[in-house]
Amino acid sequence: SLKDKLDGNELDLSLCDLNEVPVRELAALPKATVLDLSCNNLISLPSDFCSLMHLVKLDLSKNRLQQLPLDFGRLVNLQHLDLLNNRLVTLPVSFAQLKNLKWLDLKDNPLDPVLAKVAGDCLDEKQCKQAAVKVLQHMKAIQSEQDRQRQRKLQAEREMEKKREAEQRAKEAQERELRKREKAEEKERRRREYDAQKAAKQEMEKKTKKENVQTRKPASSSRPPQPPRHKRSWSRSVLRVLLFVLLCVLCTLAACKLTELQHQPLCVSVNTLYEDVLAALQNHKTLQNLLQQNSQQ
Numbered sequence: 001s002l003k004d005k006l007d008g009n010e011l012d013l014s015l016c017d018l019n020e021v022p023v024r025e026l027a028a029l030p031k032a033t034v035l036d037l038s039c040n041n042l043i044s045l046p047s048d049f050c051s052l053m054h055l056v057k058l059d060l061s062k063n064r065l066q067q068l069p070l071d072f073g074r075l076v077n078l079q080h081l082d083l084l085n086n087r088l089v090t091l092p093v094s095f096a097q098l099k100n101l102k103w104l105d106l107k108d109n110p111l112d113p114v115l116a117k118v119a120g121d122c123l124d125e126k127q128c129k130q131a132a133v134k135v136l137q138h139m140k141a142i143q144s145e146q147d148r149q150r151q152r153k154l155q156a157e158r159e160m161e162k163k164r165e166a167e168q169r170a171k172e173a174q175e176r177e178l179r180k181r182e183k184a185e186e187k188e189r190r191r192r193e194y195d196a197q198k199a200a201k202q203e204m205e206k207k208t209k210k211e212n213v214q215t216r217k218p219a220s221s222s223r224p225p226q227p228p229r230h231k232r233s234w235s236r237s238v239l240r241v242l243l244f245v246l247l248c249v250l251c252t253l254a255a256c257k258l259t260e261l262q263h264q265p266l267c268v269s270v271n272t273l274y275e276d277v278l279a280a281l282q283n284h285k286t287l288q289n290l291l292q293q294n295s296q297q
Helices: 023-027 047-051 093-097 113-119 125-221 229-258 265-296
Strands: 010-012 034-036 057-059 080-082 103-105
Touching: 023 047, 093 125, 103 125, 113 125, 229 265
Parallel strands: 010 034, 034 057, 057 080, 080 103
Antiparallel strands: none
8 A cells, every 4th residue: 555655745666666657546645745756667657647736756767768748747846856767858848837846857868969958967966956947948948939839830820711711702702793693694684585575575466466457458448438527518518509509590590581670781681691601502512513523524
């Protein structure tokens, strides 16, 4: 039992030939702020190891650790960290979040040359404290650079997204304009068809009407033309006047020939005119006979 190995706030699990860290049992011992896991066979730490946020001092020296969990920076209360003689090449970026770290030993690890130069030798207490400060600064710089790269990437992605959205909007606007133009053309085509049908219908009605008129025309032309009613009444009036004048002339002539009025000046003139007209008619008849004889010869 781990409780049996707990001495105050110190828990010594070194030289236990451990291949895995008993995280669940360690989480049940929040008083164990000092944990020694040195001289074991640990190749890696589980991700839930970073939930042991109560740890203040941690010794992982002389294991075979190749890397630390990505969220190792969650151990924000950690002040002393011994990673001597492992197989670490780099540290996770979250390492920059260990703001309380005061002591660090990274000797005897195949570290990246830049990280190894920053960490130094850590041959004494002072150098190990300086290593903690310098490594934290280095990791913070890396974190800041990664944040800037991430921001630039996000900005580029946002700009790319905006560009795609703008292209999409332009494409949609173009498609809307195309549909609008096609719709207008379709309306114009239908309007022309309607106008053509209307014109054809009117032409057909006009032709039919003309044929009907021509069909009715012979029947109406067979009837004798009726003189206008007003013209007929005028001719009758003129005829009546002429008959009345002729009757008056005959009456006057009879009165002047047969009555005692024949010696009156008016009757004398009438009788003379009558005799002249008779003579003229006789001469005209004689001339007509003469011309007829000449034509026969």
